[in-house]
Amino acid sequence: MDGKERGGVATQNPQRVELGETLRHARLAAELAPGQVEQELGWYPGKVSRVERGDRVPVRAEVARLAELYHLEAGETERLHLLADAARKRESPARVADFAQSYIAMERAAVEVDYYDAELVWGAMQTERYARAVLSKSRKQDVEASVPDRMSRRRLLTREDAPRVRVLLGEAVLHRLVGGEEALVEQLHDLLRVSELSSAQVRILPFSVGAHRAMGVGFVRLRLERPAISRVYIEGLTDATYIADPDEVAIYEQDFDDLWSIALDDGDSANILRRRIGTN
Incomplete structure (x- = not known):
């Protein structure tokens, strides 16, 4: 069972939150709606919001495509890949609900x-x-x-x-x-x-x-x-x-x-x- 998410919370590690928020800011700066991004990447409706909340981490090829779509510079793209790599790592789960x-x-x-x-x-x-x-x-x-x-x-x-x-x-x-x-x-x-x-x-x-x-x-x-x-x-x-x-x-x-x-x-x-x- 997931907790109620108001504003988005990653369920594995905090880097998912940072990745999601970085992608959201980049998308807004590029003046693209979620539906436009989903169409460009062939994603199902709602996937952009799941990624930006930290519920999903894009694969490396998708991160590269997002960086291109958002017109990110080389340094920003490299940081995005590093964030995505860290976001994919799972911490040892605690024995809690x-x-x-x-x-x-x-x-x-x-x-x-x-x-x-x-x-x-x-x-x-x-x-x-x-x-x-x-x-x-x-x-x-x-x-x-x-x-x-x-x-x-x-x-x-x-x-x-x-x-x-x-x-x-x-x-x-x-x-x-x-x-x-x-x-x-x-x-x-x-x-x-x-x-x-x-x-x-x-x-x-x-x-x-x-x-x-x-x-x-x-x-x-x-x-x-x-x-x-x-x-x-x-x-x-x-x-x-x-x-x-x-x-x-x-x-x-x-x-x-x-x-x-x-x-x-x-x-x-x-x-x-x-x-x-x-x-x-």
């Missing part, structure tokens, strides 16, 4: 991650026992196979080129007994440890904040450099929505920043974590 594969690929390539959820710790910050408890409620995933994969995501935080991460959690995270009291306390200890990393911040949005615009909506905002894009990912029970429209992404960015500013600051967030841990 099909609709989440695109998200994992972008998470790996992100330079910035903003995560907000009222009651669930971000997957890349979950401890093994916490993750096991979460994954055990999946309808389809093999828990024993999925836990190591979930744990591998934690390397994102400590690698040399770690992204800048801001994780905003509702106060309910401190009290929902995911995996039981001991597993939760272990997770909260780990959040304290992770919050001391130079690339990561963890803040708590207390109950006292009351109503806010993101109530009922957990989301992740990812920024990549190659391709230079920002995406918002919202996961449901059976599928996911990827938001790519810059104006819509900007709304989520602004609302995240607003929530970040009214949450407990880094020091007070660490203190509330310590107080919750200290109740045991």
